[in-house]
Amino acid sequence: MKYRPLLQRIALLLGLLAAGQTLAETPPKEIRIGGPSLATTGSNHWGWGLLGIAHSRGLFQEEFKNDDVSFKFVGLNTVPMVGEALASNQIDFAGQGDLISLIGRSAGVKTRYILPVSKFANAYLAVPKDSPIQSIEDLKGKRVAYTRGNYVHLQVIRILAAHGMTEKDVRQVNLDMATGNTALATGDVDAVFSGPDLLALRDSGVARIAYTTRDRDLHATAQTGLIVRDDFASRYPETTARVVKVLVRAAQWGSDETNREQVYGPWWSFRLQSAIAEDLEGRSWSQLASPLFDPFLVAQYNDTYRLAKQLRLLRGKDFDVNQWMDRSFLDKALQELGLEHHWAELDANGDAIGKPGA
């Protein structure tokens, strides 16, 4: 067509304008990302999942090396502090488990969910070696240690529900990970629900694993995500997109099977790498580190919302989870990095839809 050169020129102009827009936003002087400081991580390390990978490989600083930006990685002592820090404007981004991020949003904290950080986290139930407890039903009336509000909490609810029980059927004891494990060893609690750290406890000969979601129930696994404050995302959309891009890069690196051994540490714990290796065996990193908002993820979050609402854990007005999840930043990052087909989407049952691209 004879208008092609003109169209091309207009396209070029528009492209330049767009680029100009991109360069127009000055990122803030300091970007603060917060997450719970996991007892298992060890000092000098921060984060888990995609955040852990990005932090340990310095990807944040690399992306922003030409800008006058410093990153502050805040490790908060307990899970509730993360929500409070986000609500009171002390951090801009937070890594949070599914349940607590929904609770926060329901309480009125204006946030957006912009990226999954880790998927398919398994829960384990540990009991003393000589305990008579063999199944979930045996937990009725027993003292069970787990922390409410963190990502394990919801898994516990789901596991109990799948066996016809509720939280009221067990005596929950609120102990942090270390205290809980010690309490199991001394017989102060009858069982502990937690993550792969319990595998290390089993290896030390103190406990045995009575139940796990691994290989059993995909829907009882936990997902965590990156939450951003709404006003930050509105004010610095470009910066937010770049942060997401950093994490997508981290996901790309983490999904590469040749890196498999090196991912264990930053993914969850440098100290307990063999435990994680065992926990994640049988699932490809490509699935674990997938940053996609696939139907499985969305269905999980919607189900979490429903469950939490039913249990009166969400106290505010109803809101639409799908609206709260903002995938625009991810889509942009995938496009910029050319990774749109790098990962397979999983449908609501966890089965792959089609195949990942080359």
Added chain:
Amino acid sequence: MNAIAFRRLRRGLTLPALLLLIWWATYQFGLSDSRLFVPPGKLLDTALNSAEGRAIWSTLGLSLARGLTGLAIGISLGLAVGVLLGVSRRLERFFGLTLHSIKQVSLFAWLPLLTLWFGFGESSKLAFIAWAAFFPVLLNTLEGVCSVPRELVEVSRVSGFTRWQTFSRLILPSALPSIFNGVYLALMFAWLATLGAEYMLGSGDGIGVVLMESRAEFRIDLMLLAIALVGLIGFLLDITAKALERRLLRWRNH
């Protein structure tokens, strides 16, 4: 050392020595299979030779610095406010009700609110320690200043003392014993609050963190060492305060 003092020392050391002996014997003769029993020798060994043992001293220093800073803030504020409320009836009635109600709220109940107001870093720990020290000093200073007999104050006024002179020559010296009571309490609460802040707001370093971690990792030797060091600091703070009091009282009696 004369005979009586020597006997006192000997007696005082008996029980601790006995406990140590029982401890050593339990380990040596395998009387208990609890993982609790580290031989006393191991304790010393950890203290002097291991990496953690060496690190513990700097950690202790960190906690101490933190505690002393909070303590200083709390004491100065407590003194200032205590004196102010003591000399001004009006102010005392203004703040009195609120203060006496607030003082009932147990110290650790303030923790979550403090993190909301001071963030999650060092400042909330310092605020917590300062708060713990503030109240005892405030209340005792107030009591000390108020308990100066009215007649004495009037006599000094009549004798031509200025406001300032009444204060510095009469009120302050006679309030000193009460003030020091407050300071002793503040010392104790501040050191307690330092540990508490480190347990609860654990991000960072400190002897409290060592205590918690050593329990989690079943390192009883480290834990006992940390306990001993914590007690040592408590002891040092106490004798420092006592020495200070003696010095100040001597000045007062001139």
Added chain:
Amino acid sequence: MNVSRASHLATSVAGGMQSPWQSTQLKRIGHLLWPLLLPFSLGLFWWLGSRQEWVASQVLPAPDIVLESARDLIGNGLLQEHVLISLWRVLLGFLLGSALGLLLGAAMGLSETTSDYLYPLLRLVAYVPLLGWLPLLMILFGIGETLKIILVAQAAMLPVALNTSNAIRAVPRRLIEVGQVYGFSQTQVLTKVIIPAAFPSIWSSIRYALTKSWLALVVVELLASSEGLGFLMVDSRQLFQLDVMLVAVAAIGLIGYLLDLGLALVERRILRWRRASFE
């Protein structure tokens, strides 16, 4: 009020002047209201702050929301449950600890030998703050009721024991000698001279011990519990229900106040008895 007085008031108010009686009345009202000004303004500030969103409402909920949560908790009995559990623990631990403390303190105060042996050990233990002992106690006693009672008892026992001992030894020799001159037996010296003289100091250490006991209980419930006010504080915080947490904080404060009040009442009763026994 008769007509002339009324008209006098009317004219003086209209004229901007006040009668002496009026100004005294106003002053009295002002005087009474003065202490309430600060709490009231703080409350107002809080209400405004949450209304205007100076602080996120999730982080500092509005006063009316907190009140509503309080009503809910009382309504479904949850608050009472936790309060009773905490109260039970603190009272048991406090009574055990202070009783033991009185016994030990009296023994040390009356017998120099006992004091020589025991006092240094107790003093050493006292130099380590409560929380310093907690990890060790957790390992020794687990995390159940025993731990809590023992920690609370320890918190109460140490100050009482040490202060009782000091108070008894601080009773001036002269007083004891006077009693002996009067032909008092040992018991009489104890009950009529020593105890009354040492009482104020001992009592204040008991009141202090109660404060420490309450403090200790709150701490241990924060760290290792499944019921009680401290637990309620932690649990509600973990579920981002800071209004419930504030209710727990208020309850902790209120209980602390009531416990102290209880002791004050007991003190008054004892003083009355003392006075009676001397008449």
